[in-house]
Amino acid sequence: MGFVSTKELLTIRNLRTSFRIKDTFYPAVDDVSLTLRKNEILAIVGESGCGKSTLATSIVGLHNSIHTKVEGEILYNNQNLANLTEVQFNKLRGNDIGFIFQDPLSALNPLMRIGEQIAEGLIYHTKLNKKQREARVLELLEQVGISNASRVANQFPHQLSGGMRQRVMIAIALSGKPAIIVADEPTTALDVTIQAQILDLLKSLQDEIQSGIILITHDLGVVAEIADRVAVMYAGEIIEEAPVIELFRNPKHPYTRSLLNSIPQTHSENEKLEIIQGMVPSLMKLPREGCRFSSRVPWLDESVHEKNPKLHEVGPGHLVRCTCWQHFYFEDKEGSVNG
Amino acid sequence: MANKNKKTVENFKSESSPPTGIQVVLREFKKDKLAMFSFLGIIALMVAVFVIASWIIDKEAVMKINLIERFTEPGVSGYILGADEAGRDMFGQLIIGAKNSLLIAIAITILANVVGITLGIIMGYYGGFIDNFFMRIIDFFITLPTLMIIIVVVTIVPKYGITELIFIIAAFQWMSTARLVRSKALSEARRDYISASKTMGTSDFAIMFKGLLPNLSSLLIVEVTLNFAGNVGIETGLSFLGFGLPPSTPSLGTLISYAMNPIILSSKWWIWLPASILILVLMLGINYVGQALRRSADAKQRLG
Numbered sequence: 357m358g359f360v361s362t363k364e365l366l367t368i369r370n371l372r373t374s375f376r377i378k379d380t381f382y383p384a385v386d387d388v389s390l391t392l393r394k395n396e397i398l399a400i401v402g403e404s405g406c407g408k409s410t411l412a413t414s415i416v417g418l419h420n421s422i423h424t425k426v427e428g429e430i431l432y433n434n435q436n437l438a439n440l441t442e443v444q445f446n447k448l449r450g451n452d453i454g455f456i457f458q459d460p461l462s463a464l465n466p467l468m469r470i471g472e473q474i475a476e477g478l479i480y481h482t483k484l485n486k487k488q489r490e491a492r493v494l495e496l497l498e499q500v501g502i503s504n505a506s507r508v509a510n511q512f513p514h515q516l517s518g519g520m521r522q523r524v525m526i527a528i529a530l531s532g533k534p535a536i537i538v539a540d541e542p543t544t545a546l547d548v549t550i551q552a553q554i555l556d557l558l559k560s561l562q563d564e565i566q567s568g569i570i571l572i573t574h575d576l577g578v579v580a581e582i583a584d585r586v587a588v589m590y591a592g593e594i595i596e597e598a599p600v601i602e603l604f605r606n607p608k609h610p611y612t613r614s615l616l617n618s619i620p621q622t623h624s625e626n627e628k629l630e631i632i633q634g635m636v637p638s639l640m641k642l643p644r645e646g647c648r649f650s651s652r653v654p655w656l657d658e659s660v661h662e663k664n665p666k667l668h669e670v671g672p673g674h675l676v677r678c679t680c681w682q683h684f685y686f687e688d689k690e691g692s693v694n695g
Numbered sequence: 696m697a698n699k700n701k702k703t704v705e706n707f708k709s710e711s712s713p714p715t716g717i718q719v720v721l722r723e724f725k726k727d728k729l730a731m732f733s734f735l736g737i738i739a740l741m742v743a744v745f746v747i748a749s750w751i752i753d754k755e756a757v758m759k760i761n762l763i764e765r766f767t768e769p770g771v772s773g774y775i776l777g778a779d780e781a782g783r784d785m786f787g788q789l790i791i792g793a794k795n796s797l798l799i800a801i802a803i804t805i806l807a808n809v810v811g812i813t814l815g816i817i818m819g820y821y822g823g824f825i826d827n828f829f830m831r832i833i834d835f836f837i838t839l840p841t842l843m844i845i846i847v848v849v850t851i852v853p854k855y856g857i858t859e860l861i862f863i864i865a866a867f868q869w870m871s872t873a874r875l876v877r878s879k880a881l882s883e884a885r886r887d888y889i890s891a892s893k894t895m896g897t898s899d900f901a902i903m904f905k906g907l908l909p910n911l912s913s914l915l916i917v918e919v920t921l922n923f924a925g926n927v928g929i930e931t932g933l934s935f936l937g938f939g940l941p942p943s944t945p946s947l948g949t950l951i952s953y954a955m956n957p958i959i960l961s962s963k964w965w966i967w968l969p970a971s972i973l974i975l976v977l978m979l980g981i982n983y984v985g986q987a988l989r990r991s992a993d994a995k996q997r998l999g
């Protein structure tokens with residue numbers, strides 16, 4: 357594992373991103389604070405619909421200001437990305453921040469050659485001429501492990517395999533030598549063997565270019581493999597954040613624990629899969645006050661809940677929302693993973 | 696056998712890609728002989744008309760009034776298609792008329808579609824307020840009585856010729872294209888590759904016209920072709936009604952309008968019939984081509 361510097365690259369403070377549905381704004385990301393350091397892989401995990409993609413797209417400013425409100429601070433290089441105009445953002449995107457999409461087939465323009473798509477960012481952010489750009493494109497393709505680079509550069513997305521396409525996406529994200537890479541489920545659309553290759557690639561590239569990576573995933577296996585730090589999201593909020601080893605060894609919040617227990621364990625077959633029943637409520641159905649998680653634990657006694665559960669530091673770099681995880685600890689000790 | 700198997704596997708590996716647009720179109724035209732024939736026929740016809748009208752026929756000579764040759768029948772004294780009441784060569788007029796009609800239709804199609812496509816893409820890409828605003832304008836234009844306005848303008852504009860006609864008709868032709876393109880662009884602009892382009896810092900303008908536009912091309916080709924067929928008809932219709940071009944500028948419409956004279960209609964068929972047949976053939980042919988293109992743009996309707 358690379359050396360994680362203490363220098364903060366990106367600081368998110370009290371970020372709230374709300375979507376407008378019938379003239380009311382509903383927060384899909386609420387009061388999220390995170391930091392990303394140089395050479396660090398910060399994983400964000402959570403179920404489908406918990407706001408991971410919304411968080412990611414807020415960082416790169418992909419929200420349309422009419423339908424979406426992005427409030428709070430996303431500080432990078434003394435600028436608040438939440439307040440940037442489109443033109444200001446265009447200077448950063450593709451240069452300082454790279455973005456990797458989940459499904460490379462839909463994220464590549466079907467009618468543009470691979471080479472042109474990789475060169476796109478170079479046109480806007482560098483002074484390279486056409487020849488130099490072509491050379492740089494081949495260099496990038498080789499960097500992401502594509503061997504017959506000059507052929508691939510002349511092909512269209514549908515002519516490549518899924519794994520190759522994702523490598524191309526990564527090459528595109530890398531083209532500006534970004535300080536920050538945001539990857540939204542970069543391996544979800546790929547099959548398992550390719551997933552491992554793409555993760556290895558990300559890891560080795562990071563060692564090379566030393567950028568900070570925000571890796572969004574719902575796959576804790578991925579997290580265990582390459583992340584340095586993990587933030588667990590539920591219904592738009594962070595409910596637990598810890599260094600990866602700490603989180604796996606000593607998960608506090610019942611939700612985190614249920615996520616960990618629901619990783620299929622292949623080595624002990626009779627171990628029960630444990631999940632918390634239900635799913636993330638849709639935006640409009642989320643409780644407007646009180647704890648958003650309470651609907652998932654209906655068996656809990658009312659007195660246990662907190663009105664406005666806050667994040668508490670329970671160890672070095674280990675934050676947990678609410679203090680009542682302590683109650684939980686006793687209640688389901690039998691099923692505990694702690695030990 | 697083993698060899699053959701290996702080949703299929705290879706093919707599957709490298710070319711499991713969907714056929715490209717041009718391949719699909721070619722396949723569709725191979726299946727639909729009528730469309731293929733129409734396409735080749737129209738291209739040949741258009742080339743012939745432009746070549747003959749520009750280099751072979753002398754326009755001055757054709758339009759010269761020669762009362763002695765009044766109503767010469769086809770085939771007599773060198774008049775392939777006879778002569779009209781002023782003794783002007785009908786064949787020459789037909790070719791020049793066809794050229795004018797086609798040029799007008801092409802100009803209207805280009806003008807209306809450039810406006811329609813540009814606006815449609817902008818509306819679809821930005822959505823929201825911009826979309827609503829232009830949608831209202833389009834709604835307004837659509838409710839206007841087009842023909843009446845064109846007729847009024849034609850009557851009050853003093854110096855009225857080809858250019859004016861083109862602009863007036865085009866002013867009422869861009870809306871349907873804009874609406875169609877807008878609805879497709881609206882869904883296309885929500886696709887990931889557009890967001891991906893944004894994450895590269897690409898400007899909106901480049902995304903719209905370099906990234907998005909090519910992905911609408913199958914739709915656009917169909918739209919433009921069918922519009923073209925319609926515009927050949929519109930010019931003819933207006934000229935026929937006497938609101939198109941002045942008689943000194945021959946067009947297919949002005950030639951057909953000679954048929955309003957009952958004597959010419961009943962006994963001097965060579966004056967109006969060739970132009971009528973030509974316009975019919977042109978419009979039908981372009982329509983067949985357009986429909987074959989439309990089928991190839993929509994996987995559900997394909998024949999081949």
Ligand SMILES: Nc1ncnc2c1ncn2[C@@H]1O[C@H](COP(=O)(O)OP(=O)(O)OP(=O)(O)O)[C@@H](O)[C@H]1O
Binds near residue numbers: 407639
């Ligand atoms: N453009 C939008 N307008 C309205 N609501 C939205 C929009 N995009 C997302 N949402 C809602 O915001 C919530 C969070 O969505 P988001 O896509 O961020 O989840 P996610 O964690 O990325 O899920 P997944 O794992 O399925 O990708 C969901 O309830 C979703 O329905």
Ligand code: SF4
Binds near residue numbers: 663
């Ligand atoms: S115990 Fe705390 S975290 Fe759990 S549901 Fe209640 S208030 Fe929320």
Ligand SMILES: [Mg+2]
Binds near residue numbers: 408409410540
């Ligand atoms: Mg998502």
